[in-house]
Amino acid sequence: MAGKPKLHYTKGRGKMESIRWLLAAAGVEFEEDFIETKEDLEKLRNDGSLLFQQVPMVEMDGMKMVQTRAILSYIAAKHNLYGKDLKERAWIDMYVEGTTDLMGMIMYLPFQTAEVKEKNLALIIERAKNRYFPVYEKALKDHGHDYLVGNKLSWADIHLLEAILMAEECQADILSAFPLLQAFKGRISNIPTIKKFLQPGSQRKPPMDEKSVARVRAIFNF
Amino acid sequence: MFQQVPMVEMDGMKLVQCRAICNYISAKHNLYGKDLKERVLIDMYVEAILDLNELIMRAPVQPADKKEKYMADTVDKATNRYFPVFEKALKDHGKDFLVGNQLSRADVQLLEIILMAEEVKADILAKFPVLQSFKARTSKIPTIKKFLQPGSPRKPPLEVKDVPKVLKIFYGDQ
Numbered sequence A: 001m002a003g004k005p006k007l008h009y010t011k012g013r014g015k016m017e018s019i020r021w022l023l024a025a026a027g028v029e030f031e032e033d034f035i036e037t038k039e040d041l042e043k044l045r046n047d048g049s050l051l052f053q054q055v056p057m058v059e060m061d062g063m064k065m066v067q068t069r070a071i072l073s074y075i076a077a078k079h080n081l082y083g084k085d086l087k088e089r090a091w092i093d094m095y096v097e098g099t100t101d102l103m104g105m106i107m108y109l110p111f112q113t114a115e116v117k118e119k120n121l122a123l124i125i126e127r128a129k130n131r132y133f134p135v136y137e138k139a140l141k142d143h144g145h146d147y148l149v150g151n152k153l154s155w156a157d158i159h160l161l162e163a164i165l166m167a168e169e170c171q172a173d174i175l176s177a178f179p180l181l182q183a184f185k186g187r188i189s190n191i192p193t194i195k196k197f198l199q200p201g202s203q204r205k206p207p208m209d210e211k212s213v214a215r216v217r218a219i220f221n222f
Numbered sequence B: 001m002f003q004q005v006p007m008v009e010m011d012g013m014k015l016v017q018c019r020a021i022c023n024y025i026s027a028k029h030n031l032y033g034k035d036l037k038e039r040v041l042i043d044m045y046v047e048a049i050l051d052l053n054e055l056i057m058r059a060p061v062q063p064a065d066k067k068e069k070y071m072a073d074t075v076d077k078a079t080n081r082y083f084p085v086f087e088k089a090l091k092d093h094g095k096d097f098l099v100g101n102q103l104s105r106a107d108v109q110l111l112e113i114i115l116m117a118e119e120v121k122a123d124i125l126a127k128f129p130v131l132q133s134f135k136a137r138t139s140k141i142p143t144i145k146k147f148l149q150p151g152s153p154r155k156p157p158l159e160v161k162d163v164p165k166v167l168k169i170f171y172g173d174q
Helices: A017-025 A038-046 A067-080 A088-105 A114-143 A154-169 A179-189 A191-195 A211-220 B018-028 B036-057 B064-093 B105-120 B130-138 B141-147 B160-169
Strands: A005-010 A031-035 A057-060 A063-066 B007-010 B013-016
Touching: A017 A067, A017 A154, A017 A191, A031 B036, A031 B141, A038 A154, A038 A211, A057 A067, A057 B064, A063 B013, A063 B036, A067 A088, A088 A114, A088 A154, A088 B013, A088 B018, A114 A154, A154 A179, A179 A191, B007 B018, B013 B018, B036 B105, B064 B105, B064 B130, B105 B130, B130 B141
Parallel strands: A005 A031
Antiparallel strands: A005 A057, A057 A063, B007 B013
């Protein structure tokens, strides 16, 4: 019998958080092995566990999967969260790449100097409100369905909820001009597996604090 | 969709986001493996290749004082992190293609990145005999051979003198 998937990463969001969200939303229980020191990372590298010497790495279905998007695509396809055909998959991919770009900007904020951080925070808020959120608001408005693609829950919806919550941590009322996204947020948050993941005590990780920033810098040498 | 290019008009859609576009084309043309496990292996290889591609792509815009170190780091990653994996994969199964004994997007993108890396350092494949054979063999596939000939839509490397023009298109007057 296959064991639970095992996630290898630091004890923080980073690039692994979207994977945690997707597994949780799919109702898949998983274990985590946290990298706490540089030596932990070196050990994984020396064991030959990391195909390109990098994490995230997820042990699942007899594989040691690396590369965030490869892992996410696999989980989505395996759990019927990737649309019903090629065209739906293309739409999901486009939407997910947009939320990936937005969350990618937010992810690096804790590592920036105060001056750069202030500028980038303003840029993130501007992009969220002018480039990204309008696209998802319009998509939901145009078809009037509960979900972004194919009238069915997909990876795109889960990823969008994660991005919305991260953006709200940047500016609490960032959805003020987006009524459909507000409704979407409420609705998707109530899906039982996702609701459980949003409760305290779940494997969802909090935003980074200064201590975590220092630890991550030490582990990855930057 | 997100005010960005690339954008490809195809099959009644205006596709954006490189990965979405490449995923669609690959799946449509049977270059994405035969099942989920082949696809995830192809994805792992392709994502790594895209990381190296991005490193090389950003070289022309590096500030002059950082460029030498940047190029050294890029060559180091190519020769110590990425190429050894593909050399080993081909050596281990002994087949002509990276995944599933069949041409896939992973092979196409590997050839592309090999040629890009050779533009950075001509003998970058010196320690990788299996990749050298792969390069020769894959270059001979008729469609690919045609693309490698002069007059094809293939684009040359970005020259440093053209960088300001590109930046102006995307970022306006500086």
